[in-house]
Amino acid sequence: MADAEPLRRELSSLDATAVVIGAIVGVGIFFTPSRVAALAGTRQLALLAWGIGGLIALLGALTFAELGALVPRAGGQYELLRDAYGAATGFVYVVCNATATQAGATGVIALVCVDNLAVAIHGAILGPWLTLGCAIGLVLGVALANAAGVRWGARIQNLTVVVKLATLLAVAAVALLAAPEELEAFATAHSPARLHPVAGIAAALVPTLFTFGGWQQVLWMGGEVKRPERNLPISIIAGVSVVVGVYMLVNWAYLALLGHDGVAGSETLAADAIAVVFAGTGRRAIAVAVAVSAFGVLNAQLLTGPRLLFALARDGRLWPVLGRVHASRGTPVPAIAVLALAAIVLLVVAGADGVDRLLTGVVLVDGVFFALTGLASLVLARRFPHAERPVRMPGFPVVPLLFGVAELGVIVGAWLDPEVRGAAAIGAAWIAGALVLYLVRFRRQLTPRTPGPSPCAKSPGDDTLSP
Template structure:
């Protein structure tokens, strides 16, 4: 595969498939210089759910209701977004089974389209997407913690940095502690959402909004445009399932468990999102939801009073902390894969000899994210590359066509797990990704231009490392000693 000659210098040895087992069960023998298989099916599902559910479901439903107005259309957009996310899970499930290596999209893009697109994916993730997200989510966690505890704004930066350092330390010492932390906080965020949904659907609502609002609000004049505009924040809220593929090499029996984890996790999130929106609509009504700046707090506060607002504040703090752990856990695997191909500093490719983690990549990521937090530049970075996630999603989905073509030519083995509805479903997913990309660019062309420039800045960096690696590996000249 492309990049293999560079990978031989630092990368892990191929690992033999392992029988399916839980996280706590006995493990098969593993190579001593590679990643350790410690992530079972349950942890995989928690990674998928934790990678999708952040703070979006607590806030974004108001934006959707503002754009489509009616309860039926609001639920319909969230269902449509869930279908797109499910297709994405199917696609990443087949790709993960075909190539269960650490790095996820980086590996698929490199093998299908060459090293430059893969490098730009990793470069963007390292420079601004993942690290910017870590900084932004850490500040969000600190803000909700301050609201919960009553501490002053002077504690915002120490809390943000403390969360980054704490979770980076947890993940430095092994994928098992990181996965266990993820399991705990994903379960806690699901419990918080379960309380919200249970209260909204079981308690007597002071405002039976769905019954009243079906006939009251008018559908938008241009239904197609309104649905399309509402779909953008919905698709952003559903993004994140792909991050589990970053740790495919650390999963137990990834050929079986990775597709299962993706499907179970995405189905679970779609169910939770639909129930949460039904709760908002039943409690606040479509107009009330559209006018709310904090739908979850408003809904639970209306049902059970001030204690409900406090509970949701704690729930959002837990949810953002869990999401922060997920990004810190998975992203360094991409940087390590890039460095293992000779496209970045060699020390970034090394795994810790005892903990079997990309320890240097974790430390680099923490330092850069803290710098972004301290300078306050993370918001501008995230706004500039808000389209980048779905650009990568679409390009990664396109790699499936390359793998299928090679399969037909007998160059790669036939995958046991296959995307249903191929080729229509991948094409629909790519079309959705292009829509988000175009919509984000049209809504803020200046930010899209900034993001393009930042990503384009990776091209000379790629060329430098490419030339340096080739010089290092070049054979000596004739007659040289």
Template structure:
């Protein structure tokens, strides 16, 4: 029996909105800080640009796989839905347990705090206002999304354009500084050879910075003509992100040089300060604040749809599974996710939670792409969109993700171990929840 029309989502997102969600979900605060880490682990500017290009192509492969999955099952919930259909309710619950209840709100808390940090630095506010501003940002984003996906998309589009504007300013700064130096600073130093193993170690933070493309699939139930729009938006959005990332790193290298970038703690602010002085650093702090705010908007919207789908499946409280008949927004799920993110923000415990769920997040990506093989084998209907290069493209992405997980476990065994413990704790919770549901239902 299908649900009544008033309890379902409305397809209101076009290609532009969907592409902005992809861009906004990937570009957060990382691109303004992570490049220094990559430069520190490499021996030349060319190696930096090659790594960002490789990372972008690998992530694009994953996005194209998610495009087929979204076209096959254009429903809210994304990876949760794919895992439920392919592997059953337990793996789907473990995904929701790890991501929607821990990783998503932890990410929101962390990035909202980053937003407040940079906003206070830009406006000269005292640091004691960081937590109130972070809480206010989360509450404001939840409040806007309560009015429906169009209001949330409007907010996201504005901040996606602002973060693209910040990137454009960085590109201009790099060109100006390169012109002043009469050449690109990063081509003037001799390259240092990089051992094969070091390439992979430098690729890890690149891949983490490209993460977040899956949020659009969480919102697939509200995308118009999803079989056509999802592949277009994911392909265009990730291509745009890769172009931005490579160009921004070129700007860092042009203005700071490879050695300067490797030694910098805040390359974006330093680049702007070299160009415009203290005023430039202030403007960049505002740009990073806008970029962080936009990411929070997408993470809250996407995470709430996963929670709502779990509630509708009986895998979470039934009230969370309701969709408001007037706004067609999962209002209870939005409020629940927002409230938990605020608790994490005030407690300051989000840092450890994110560290502990990193492996779980990448494992979810691998399992999500893995469902593509199940759909190709068992789904009777023809796919409206088929990822090119199957099975090699999804295999390349899954293999890379597994390598990332292994490398993370070697580099930080404690964090990886805790991540697996958190996932495993979901197993007794799942069976306890099913037992309670049977008792209540019986």
């Protein structure tokens, strides 16, 4: 290990784009459209909700593309929150993200991957202890692969992204090739409760935008992307654009294969859609696809998440060992180990149900930081008007303002859901705990920084954050 060893810029624009797509396309697209259809009330409104969600995602892509070029270093999102709102905000974000959001997602996604592999191979889910053991082994294996070198993690990401997109396009192809009369025969008679159209779309946007989320993770990899001022914006815009197009296509396919009521009433949406044409092998094929997609998301968590811990440690606000980079591998091995260990501890202590409840509450909290990051470009432009901005996206400041307002609207919409509101108490407690930890360790640093030369500015010859 070596404290001053910089992260290596080994990721191309294609690799970074795969990180964006892989972080967004998880297992949600195989299930979430059912909830969206039920809330929207009609086929047309369901597609409209996905279209509006895609538009908001593109606004976010433009906003984050400019921010990514502004802070092209490891853990860039942490730097943005720190410089825009103060050190406490950045600290709380990283601690909550690492100990709850990322660790919880890593654990749950590992369980989803194991369950679907078991269904694909044996036709049934394994026992709880065997499932837990396999999930822990999977987390350790992926962590070791990412510790071995950033190229290993990138290769896994690239491969799983290809499989994910191929699977979703295959679902669309099935819908295109199937006969309309055959599709109508499989539509169910489920009739969900109807909301007012405006209320239905507003409610449906919550699960829609949660399914679109994840492109911010490439900002955490800014220290390892070649020519980041150019490649980070390209990867974010290209990745989000691809996902929006594929999501719109696959949602049309679901509705074409099952009808609106069939989609709204399905508990195994992708499997039900494929079973319309391929009843025998379709379900196992989808189980394989979900397992691969979950594996890709698991890899994305352990590829990107440790860079936030690394950035916080290099900034002098976390244990110094987490800011170290392996001398020969060029990876933040201690940070990767801590995130993997946190996921395993959550799995063992809380169990699958407990971790899932934690994530339900933290999702709302994570949305707050998402909105804050989007609005950070406005705050930084005001506080540091003369700071160099390598990329200026069209529509500033309207685009980031619209994105921030949209995300705040999603937070309000989520809060109106009693299930999410109850679980949000867990997330609020997590934030309070992180803030108390900050007050204990860095009470004098709670006040915002005095405006001056932008702290986002890169130090000459430095590829990492300066401690």
